[in-house]
Amino acid sequence: MERSTRQRQAIREVxxxxxxxxxxxxxxxxxxxKVPSLGIATVYRTLKGLVEEGSAVTxxxxxxxxxxxxxxxxxxxxxHCTRCGKVFELEGCPGDFSFMLPNGFQADRHEIVxxxxxxxxxx
Numbered sequence: 118m119e120r121s122t123r124q125r126q127a128i129r130e131v132x133x134x135x136x137x138x139x140x141x142x143x144x145x146x147x148x149x150x151k152v153p154s155l156g157i158a159t160v161y162r163t164l165k166g167l168v169e170e171g172s173a174v175t176x177x178x179x180x181x182x183x184x185x186x187x188x189x190x191x192x193x194x195x196x197h198c199t200r201c202g203k204v205f206e207l208e209g210c211p212g213d214f215s216f217m218l219p220n221g222f223q224a225d226r227h228e229i230v231x232x233x234x235x236x237x238x239x240x
Contacts, residue, residue, distance in 0.1 A: 123151075124148070124159050127148040128148050129167070131148045132173065134147075136187075138184035138195060138204040141160045144160050144185070174186060174188045178195065179230070194210065196230070
């Protein structure tokens with residue numbers, strides 16, 4: 118287990134406060150408001166550590182670099198703003214997709230990503 122530092126605490130706080138999947142650059146920008154000397158290498162190292170210990174999970178979107186969110190959330194999907202690039206969580210799930218599978222196939226998981234403009238970019 119990694120030791121607790123101001124930088125690590127700031128990164129955890131930012132992830133909890135913003136409560137959406139964040140890129141390392143977004144984490145860095147927000148966490149620098151708390152720890153101005155924070156560097157991108159520390160962000161990457163901390164995110165890797167949080168994932169390894171199970172405190173955070175990687176969010177993979179097609180054609181995008183990984184983003185990170187805190188773990189322990191219910192199954193959910195994501196909305197990707199095509200204008201600002203931010204990713205947001207969507208609560209819930211439309212249900213079972215097994216009816217779409219060919220005979221004999223078995224799905225282990227699924228991911229749905231909706232694309233469009235967030236409220237800030239829709240104005």
